[in-house]
Amino acid sequence: MVHGSPKITLEEGAPPLLRWYDACRRPFPWRETNDPYAVWISEVMLQQTQAARGVEYHRRWMRAFPTLRSLAEAEDEEVLKAWEGLGYYSRARNLLRAARLLQERGFATLPASFEELRALPGVGPYTAAAVASIAFGLRVPALDANGKRVFSRLLDLQEPVDRRVGEKTVLSAFERMLPADRPGDFNSAIMELGATLCAPTSPLCGECPLEFLCLARLRGSALERPVLSRRTKSESLEGLLAVFVSGDRVFLRRRPPAGLWANFEEFPWSAPPAEQESPLTELARRSDANCGGEVRCSFTKWRLRLAVRIVRLHSPGDLEAVNGRWANPSELAAATLPAGSGKIRERLFGEGIIPPPPPS
């Protein structure tokens, strides 16, 4: 038994997860079809691209090359042009090579077997499993970085998930939970959970359908999971930091009493996925904010690059609902801030955006 309570098993997670997925999944075009070709294109596109950004690319691609055959017969230049903006062009070249290979072998669409999918150019175990399960209903776990994070947290796994032992443990938990009747939806639901609620730096456990069996939630260790081996490079995240200014005062948010930088004050920020940005940073994005460059900081394995927005608010009441305060120059100077916010404070004073307090 893996879980804290001997009465709860991993298998019990599948039905609530699928119910949540049915009710809350984001309506992407590749989720409205079982066409193996369309699913394959989406899985390859999303390898390095955020889902929301991939929507328009996927639509355009499917208009230009609606079938495997149309792709196989396209010119290299046309295909690379359709990929423009997505980067990592080897993915487009591999799609084309795979389509031509399948056409030569007489396939009208993709093969309905994990092994044959896996053997195609540019198709790794994750993509093969995603296509096999979503398009053909085969019961194979599609484990990507999102899935590794979710299962590391469900198990409160202390082994590095990027090493063999850790990955095997996660995979075996995934296989146990994967239902026979809706494996494709289950795989998509795990990815969706990792991309929305079980985010790297801000898991929304209170809304999570698996909260009742999550050991990291129970033990308060979600932010420390997954563990990565020392060889693993740190992960980079990009986000937005907002400096709200009203007169000569700035807004400092108070962090929650537990977790990362507990109780610290800071300038409000949020990192991806974009769908989870806080109302504060949405406000910063909407207003005609001045761009204040960027700030970089890191914690545990995360490297953050935050675009700074300086937002002059005419009505400071906009932030009433947020736990924080409006600090005058002396209070700002005296506040204890984490490194990233500390750098911003230096700039605010240095560039005269906020008048420096008189020397005490």
Ligand code: SF4
């Ligand atoms: S309860 Fe929290 S940490 Fe656990 S899977 Fe859900 S969002 Fe992730």
